[in-house]
Every structure is written in C-alpha cells, then in structure tokens.
Amino acid sequence: MPPETLETGQRKREALTFLIxxxxxxxxxxxxxxxxxxxxxxxxxxxxxxPGPV
Incomplete structure (x- = not known):
C-alpha cells in the first residue's frame, strides 16, 4: 500500500471514531x-x- 492510501484510511477511521x-x-x-x-x-x-430553617 502506498503511504497516501494508509494515511487516508487512518484519517477515515479516526473521523469515524471521533463521530461515534x-x-x-x-x-x-x-x-x-x-x-x-x-x-x-x-x-x-x-x-x-x-435545606433551610426548620
């Protein structure tokens, strides 16, 4: 996997986790x-x- 794809997948997972x-x-x-x-x-x-006087 290219690094860009891994970073995009990680960002989507983090965004979903944040929304949940x-x-x-x-x-x-x-x-x-x-x-x-x-x-x-x-x-x-x-x-x-x-509370208060009795």
Missing amino acids: LAVLIWPFIAVGVVAGWGFIVWMYYLFTGP
Whole structure:
C-alpha cells in the first residue's frame, strides 16, 4: 500500500471514531453524570431533610 492510501484510511477511521464518541458515547456519559448527581442529592435530602430553617 502506498503511504497516501494508509494515511487516508487512518484519517477515515479516526473521523469515524471521533463521530461515534462525539455523537453517541459522550452524550450518554453526560446524561449519566447529571442523573447520578441528581440521585446523590436526592438521597442526601432523603436522609438529612431539605435545606433551610426548620
């Protein structure tokens, strides 16, 4: 294989990998982190009560 063909194939693979990460994986990770944080706060309030004067 000539070097140009190998470089083009590698660029296509890298672009596809980037698109999969950017469009599919990272949004799910972001939603999971936000949902996890919300769950932690919810559990904290469940055990300690709501904030503010009682």
